[in-house]
Amino acid sequence: MPERRIVITPDPKRVRVFCRDALIADSDRILSLDEEGHGPVRYFPRADVVMTTLKSSDHRTRCPYKGEASYFSIETGGETLENAVWSYENPIDSVSAIKEYLAFYPGKVRFSEA
Numbered sequence: 001m002p003e004r005r006i007v008i009t010p011d012p013k014r015v016r017v018f019c020r021d022a023l024i025a026d027s028d029r030i031l032s033l034d035e036e037g038h039g040p041v042r043y044f045p046r047a048d049v050v051m052t053t054l055k056s057s058d059h060r061t062r063c064p065y066k067g068e069a070s071y072f073s074i075e076t077g078g079e080t081l082e083n084a085v086w087s088y089e090n091p092i093d094s095v096s097a098i099k100e101y102l103a104f105y106p107g108k109v110r111f112s113e114a
Helices: 093-098
Strands: 006-011 015-019 022-027 030-035 041-045 054-063 067-076 079-087 101-104 110-113
Touching: 006 093, 015 041, 022 041, 022 067, 022 101, 030 093, 054 079
Parallel strands: none
Antiparallel strands: 006 030, 015 022, 015 110, 030 041, 041 101, 054 067, 067 079, 079 101
């Protein structure tokens, strides 16, 4: 399998994540993962995410460059957004910086830069 360029850098902005009107995450300690062939993805530390709004899902995917992704659904306001959040619980060594971080699907949540 050919190598794929992945660069992880700190994102200096403070970003909030909303599901409808509910605040799901608020962080200025975000990591931006820029993977060749994809746009950059922001990863939020779990400590800056309202984990009580997330429910672990049975859904899993595998990336040959990052490892197995686990998914979470967002439950807020009596509604559930299935598999709206993902995490690499045990990422491949080359991207180990994203361990304990979560990413959100842009089409399912709203981002606001402060």
